[in-house]
Amino acid sequence: MTALTEFQRLEAQGSWRQTPEARLREVVVSVGEATLILTDPKSEVPLSHWSLPAVTRLNPGEMPALYAPGAEGADETVEIDDRLMIEAIERVQRAISAHRAHPGRLRGGLTVLAVVAMLAALAIWLPDAIIRHAARIAPPAQARMIGEAVLADIERSTGAICTRASGQAVLDWLTPRLIGEEALARVVPGPLNGALRLPGDLYVLGADLLGGSPGPEAAAGHLLAARLAGDPAAVTEEALHHAGLRAALQLMTLGGLPAGVMQGYGEILLSRAVPRPPVPPLLAAMGQAGVGSEPYARSLDPTGQSVPDLIEGDPFRAAPPPKPLLTDPQWLALQQICAG
Incomplete structure (x- = not known):
């Protein structure tokens, strides 16, 4: 996907908290192959891998942006104030979502077709009945x-x-x-x-x-x-x-x-x-x-x-x-x- 190719080498500074009680820790945030990687800037050892499709922004519209690896209530969080990285995360998430299958849409389409067919049948059958x-x-x-x-x-x-x-x-x-x-x-x-x-x-x-x-x-x-x-x-x-x-x-x-x-x-x-x-x-x-x-x-x-x-x-x-x-x-x- 274009978005992944464009941003897969992007890096930015961030503040990571492993648990709600833990102290903030400086990390390097980078975009991987559909993942968000948090790395120790000194040892360059990855500390955490987050799935980009699951990343959730906890404070939309506020800065610095606060992210969690899943739904609200997750233990880990990371703060990012780099606007390019924030935009990258959002664009990559949109690109991944656009390429997902949408079974709900298929079911919805089938439901609409079924309703239309039923209404057509009623329009034909009901007057005669x-x-x-x-x-x-x-x-x-x-x-x-x-x-x-x-x-x-x-x-x-x-x-x-x-x-x-x-x-x-x-x-x-x-x-x-x-x-x-x-x-x-x-x-x-x-x-x-x-x-x-x-x-x-x-x-x-x-x-x-x-x-x-x-x-x-x-x-x-x-x-x-x-x-x-x-x-x-x-x-x-x-x-x-x-x-x-x-x-x-x-x-x-x-x-x-x-x-x-x-x-x-x-x-x-x-x-x-x-x-x-x-x-x-x-x-x-x-x-x-x-x-x-x-x-x-x-x-x-x-x-x-x-x-x-x-x-x-x-x-x-x-x-x-x-x-x-x-x-x-x-x-x-x-x-x-x-x-x-």
Whole structure:
């Protein structure tokens, strides 16, 4: 090191005390190879060797400088008033310290990296975890509120929901019997190519399923398919992901959603293909509900070529259901739900 080369032959007078009780003794202080050597000036016999990295100044800023071979409390001390020697000791100590390994710095760097990685992981994981939790704990009323917000955004593309009282009364009577007591269905004038399940057990049908079908079976099949294709928690979670973390937090703390958080989500749902459930559970649900599967299949593919399993597996292919879903007047009222 440059500092060692420069000062290794430097000497100065000093006053050495071997023990706190001993008398001061004149010595020659010299800088060795990373050591401080105290020598008897008469006999030139070394009296003590101190490790420079361990040398401690006991009176910083005062003169003469008082040094000890270690921490404060050591028995030996030496007084030096030669400023060049004092500077040499300090420079050599700094040079030695600069070339030491610093495991503490490495540990500190690793700790900082670990903290940064943990914060990054939290930033990625925490919002998703909060949204999943909000969707899971949302009571039915909050889930229905989310569904209504989604429906309001869907209406921006399809037109306002159809509200003719007689038709809605039929739908309100049929829906709980078909897909669940808490279920609610709405009809929009635009085509949906099926039915959508929204949060809160809310379902949306396109008017095309009513006007272009000979009976209610096709619409009923689509409602059953929407119920089986969409998991309630997953449907709510997806909507909240679109709404964002702030909306999820407000839902959990204040019980409501910020205005406009579902904007654009309706278009996303309408741009995707309507999800379809596996055929076996759908046929089982249709058989239990008294709904033939062929009308549903023909609404998907009028030729039937892509849905032979639904046609051949119709639970009522050999004989009609024991009881019709709706009477003729009820079906007519439901078909006219968007009229007027």
